[in-house]
Amino acid sequence: MHIFQILLLLFLVVCAIAVSFTRNLLNAILVYMSFSLVMSVLWVCLESPDLAITEAAVGAGITSLLFFATLKKIHAIEVEKEKGEKEEAADEQA
């Protein structure tokens, strides 16, 4: 169990560093989600299931969803359809 916790903690450190170095915003959110999920497993290991449930629901679920919605609103995530339209427009210009 001890080794398991150490492994999870190492994963947390890797995730935390990876978030700040990811250039793709979508990947950053996914890494953040996995951070929250591992954190909730850690809370269970530390015998606080209350926090684990909250972390899984809020951290991994709703916060990331709100991030996704925001990124879509500011057009940071490109929709494939839009990409196609842009290419067509470029062809027309050429």
Added chain:
Amino acid sequence: MSRRKSDEAYEKTFAFKFFRWLSGEKDPYLDVVEMKPQKETHLSERMARKYEMEKNQMVRQVYDLRRNKYVHLFEKTYKLAAILFCILLAILLLYTVSYLPATGEANKAVNNEVSQRYIESGLQETGAVNIVTGMILDYRAFDTFGESNVLFVATVTVLILLHINKKNMHGKKQADEDDRKYEPKNDPILQIGATILVPVIILFGIYIILNGHLSPGGGFSGGAVIGAGLILYLNAFGFEKTEKLFSEKTQKWVSFGALTTYCLAKSYSFFTGANHLESHIPLGTPGHILSSGLILLLNICVGMVVACTMYTFYVMFRKGDF
């Protein structure tokens, strides 16, 4: 053993091409890509005058030495002040930390009798098997009320910032603000997944809320789970279905009703407790679902507020209206 290649053989090797490319002797795109001569730009009279004016202004700004000196000085002072501020802040914080009690000291704030009391007599006094819920919703119910109000205020702020008045918008602008066109319309994988998952998720959320005083969980986590379930349903089936279930009116009345119930219920117990009156709410047998006095009711209130908040956040982010 290496032998010098003849010039002809050497010209065919990759190394020759690479070094030629590196030194820039041959453009790799020349003769490969079709080149077009650049189009000549034709400036209208007005644009030409505008460009001339911009150029003059730029020249004036560049040669304005007094102003440049001032800007330079300001930038230097700004950096210096920022560094000084950071150092001062660090010193202040470290100074404060030096006043904290040392690790392992007997009369530390953590080692007082409060936590002892919670653990020893929490079950008899609150009737909740889950001590955490007993603490949050009985001993420290006032804190939790503040937290619920913070969530309510957050919802109100989001409504103020992101709510769109539909009457003033028509056509394309509304379509831009409205996020509906991005919806995966009738995506079968998502819909079948949601049909199986959403009832389970929402039931699990209700279970967490109702069992908050017996098992891990409580109002906040249960409400968040229900909110997540509602959001999944919304993403799978679109706004038309959820609009019937959840409108602005629902949000208003559920939040208002839950907060008022919480406030009244807790006011009653605070009033009786402060005046040494007997509270007429039975604590019940620990371990039963209908036990531990007001905690079940308070859990339901908190759960409803949280679920509403989460769902409202998402809907406001998506389209700015219910």
